Amino acid sequence: MSEKKSAVAEKAPVKKSSDNKPPVKNEKQARGSRDSARSSSSSGSASSLSDDQASSVNSFDSYTQQPQSYVPEENSKAKKTNSLRLVPTETVKSLQDMGISKNAPIPDVNAPTAQLNAIFPEEYTLETPTGLVPVATLHSIGRTNTSITRTRTRQMSRNSTGDDDDVGDVSGDGDDKNANEEPEIDPEIEFVTFVTGDPENPHNWNLTLRWVYTIILSTLVICVAYGSACITGGLGTVEKKYHVGQEVAILTCSLMVIGFSLGPLIWSPVSDLYGRRVAYFVSMGLYVIFNIPCAISPTIAGLCVCRFLCGVWSSSGLCLVGGSLADMFPTETRGRAIAFFAFAPYCGPVFGPLVNGFISVSTGRMDLIFWVNMAFAGGMWIIVAFIPETFAPVILKNRAARLRKETGNPKIMTEQEAQGMSISEMLKTCVVRPLYFAVTEPVLDMMCFYVCLIYSLLYAFFFAYPVIFGELHGYKDNLIGLMFIPILIGAIFALFTTSWCESQYIKVTLKRKPTPEDRLLGAMIGAPFAAIALWMLGATAEKHVIWVGQASSGLPFGFGMVLIYYSLNNYIIDCYAVYASSALATKVFLRSAGGAAFPLFTTQMYHRLKLHWASWLLAFISSAMIVLPFAFYKYGKTLRAKLSKKDYSADAM
The missing domain is CATH 1.20.1250.20 (MFS general substrate transporter like domains)
Structure with missing residues (x-):
């Protein structure tokens, strides 16, 4: 076959086989035996293999019909002779044919958040014919821990001025000094991937x-x-x-x-x-x-x-x-x-x-x-x-455990298992880096502030409505609750609009390479509606105005609220693609802080400022924020280059 094969020894001692090779006595000899088997199989010659081994090779002809058959089933004769079984793995050519090159892409959002400098980030999204990719093959292509770290450091630091060593320690980018000290992954390890058309791959469900x-x-x-x-x-x-x-x-x-x-x-x-x-x-x-x-x-x-x-x-x-x-x-x-x-x-x-x-x-x-x-x-x-389970790293981790048991090869694993999960890196990813971004990334802060404002306004409504409808109109809690229905209706309309925004984004991707700013269409549509809702609420907060006037303000608010969040969430992911999980953690923290704080003073604000000006104060703030998505849509790339310490977008990689 053209596919590279790795030999996996049985657990029992290997006796002298029909090709008159000496028995394997130690690990060094075992490695040499495996290398010999690889060489034989890659050259396409089966003459040096035993009859059992040749039978194993031929059994892979049906592999494409059985994508889950990573290892051929043992026949009774193989059990008697304890011969080596051959497991197909990907070659340099097969990986290159699938688009794998020296430059590692940005890990997908479903990659482990605390995994540093992955040499094979495609592992969790790529489907390969064999389902096994040797680290040695990746090294042959040019994927190594050190080269990846150096490349990322140079790319991430290109637009940066100042001392990058300290920044690397906090943000997790790494630096040349640490890269040189970083050990290589054992080249005998074989990474597990999904096979072509794999039914366990959630994308294929x-x-x-x-x-x-x-x-x-x-x-x-x-x-x-x-x-x-x-x-x-x-x-x-x-x-x-x-x-x-x-x-x-x-x-x-x-x-x-x-x-x-x-x-x-x-x-x-x-x-x-x-x-x-x-x-x-x-x-x-x-x-x-x-x-x-x-x-x-x-x-x-x-x-x-x-x-x-x-x-x-x-x-x-x-x-x-x-x-x-x-x-x-x-x-x-x-x-x-x-x-x-x-x-x-x-x-x-x-x-x-x-x-x-x-x-x-x-x-x-x-x-x-x-x-x-x-x-x-x-x-x-x-x-x-x-x-x-939908998380690809865990699905593949469980599969790797099954393969290790079936083949007896302890070096079949995922890259997450090969690198290990560092507690310090988890803390850096979940705690330190989000706080670091909150302090050093003005672009992220502005977007998070807008998301926080919208989320906070939603919780403010829960305590503004009792003042407006309870104290002004004398409604009880049951009727006050009904006043929130327009917000739901507006949000449902936004759900249909987001589908249209998504189709527009897809059209852009077909014409040219998209930028993070292309994600701001929804925010540009929704931003005026959130402000309009608050202007309406303040203007209609009169006892002689029928309750429909105040309740109808929920329609534009619900519409604008969902569109703004949908759009800015995608924008944050695209702007901080390298560390999307950390950027989103910053957003969640700030959003929750605002949602928790606003209820504590909303009632007092409406009592002190009265119904008109309390709503209008929030309306002024919301109106000022309308310019944000429009400004970033036009000048976003320039602003990110000037305000951000580094470029964390997909273009940086």
Whole structure:
């Protein structure tokens, strides 16, 4: 055959075979025997192989019909002679034919976040005919730890002035000194990939099934977001049960949102090590359990602590679902799936006051609010448990373990296993680098500030509406909750618009190489609507104006809110493609901080500034932010070059 083959010895001692070769006595001789087998198979000559070995080679003729058959099944004769079995692996030519070159691409978003300087980042997205890629072959192409590190350092530092050594230590880029000291990966290791048409590859799953999973996971996000705002429909029940003021009752909402910002520090590493499925199952299970003390806590302190922990546990639904969707859809088609993800975290909180306002008015029971939340979370916990693992590194890691057992070759593994998972690198990826970006990247800060503003305004509505509709019109919590329906309607319209924006982006990619600024179309459409909504809310905040006037402001807000988040989320990913997970972690932290802070002063702001000017103050801020997506669309590349310390976009690589 033309394919390179690696010889794998049986566990039993190797006796003298029919080709009169001496027995293998030690590791050095075993390596030589394997090299000999490789040489024989690559030259296409089977004359030096035993009959059993030749039979094994011929058994690979049916490989294309059996893509999962990495290793031919042993026949009884092979067991008697303990001869070497030949496993096909990729050659330099086959990899080059698939487009593999010396220059390593940026890892896809579904790559392990804490893996440094990967020499084979295509491992988790590429499908190969054999499913095994030797490190020695990658070295022959030019992929080495040292060369990758040096290349990335030069590219990342090209537009930078100043001392890069210190920056490399924090951002994880590396430097020449560290690169020279970095050891090479054992060339005898063989990396596992998906095979052509692999049914275990989530990208190959049935399209309908993938969309079913997308809807389920988006519902999970709605469930988590709903839990954060569920108590806003019955703050009076908290005040009555614990004899506290409104400010303390509001903490039960804010503390869970704060938990959203800290939870990813736990669930992102868990996902990298054990997979999305384990992270969802464990975290949602804890979330369900901790709703019990929320319902029966005898003190307000206990309720606040448990609400914070509920935010930490449930945050996996916010920080991992986007990755799960990326696992199932390739880059070219994942935009529409991500649009559902953009819709869910902003609409989920709206159901909180909508549903629980009726529970509060009809029963007056705070505990029932949490029992309903627990039932919703428990149902999603059970449903999500049936979704198979989507994280490619974990799928391939499990496959590598099976292959090691079947072949007896301990050097079949993924690159994640070969490099190991450094605790320090995990901390750098999950904690240090996001904070570093928050301090050194003005472009990211501006985008995150806009996302934070929109998210904060959503939570501000939960406490502005009770003032407007409760104090002005005398409505109770159940009718106040109904006023949020226009926000949902506007968000649904935005969902259809995001699909159109995605089709426009695809047209751009067919004409030319896209830039991160091409992602800003949705934000440019949505930005004016968010400001219009607040101007409407302030202008109609009069007792003689029918309630429809104030409630209708939710339509443009819901529309603009989803479009802005969808667009800026994609823009951040494209601008910081090299460290997309860290940039998104910065966004999540700042967004959650704003969402937790705004409820604490919104009611007082509306009382002090009155209904008109409180809304108009927010409208002025939102109007000033309209210019942001338009300015970056026109001058984004120049601004990124001047304001950013380095270019982290795909173009930099």
